[in-house]
Amino acid sequence: MEKMSALQQKMEDSFVEFCEKHGHEPRYANCEIEWQDDHDTCDVVFKLSCDVDESEDDKIFYYCNSVKDLQAMTEKGSEDFVITDIYSFEGDLL
Template sequence: MYIFVTESSKRKQDRIDKYYKDFIGEYNTPAVSVLCEVTFTDDSSVQIVRVKLSLDIEENDDEFFFYCNGIEELKKLCDKTAENFIITEIDSFYAD
């Protein structure tokens, strides 16, 4: 589990890069999704969710909380954006 709630934005993004490179090095394939903790900006509630690292949305797919266009967009979600949540922790990457 990778915790970085209080880290600066740049440091969070650097750590995601490292974890992602470690994943690719170990499994020799890019990740398809990531399990992470999000904090909602409206009420500060926390939820563990799965984010898909592509915009390929399948019909009746309730497995994913959010779809993003790759690792770069995932890193941006560690900062306040137009979304109503911020990624506060990365648990693990998945190849399927």
């Protein structure tokens, strides 16, 4: 098994903490990303499912299926951004 980065471990710990506190998995993750081209950063919301809800779609930056998918985006890959920090997991869109 690959060793997790500090950020991936932070995501894991925050996810487990959320689940223990709320009794269910979070639906959203508030994160900071860095664009690969100009290295600008911004705060965005990831939805931890691929279920698109039209009423919230304009607030969602990216859809992914799981925390594992979220953790994978902390490393350079096929996307034009990487996640550089996670602020919180949420059950509801803030």
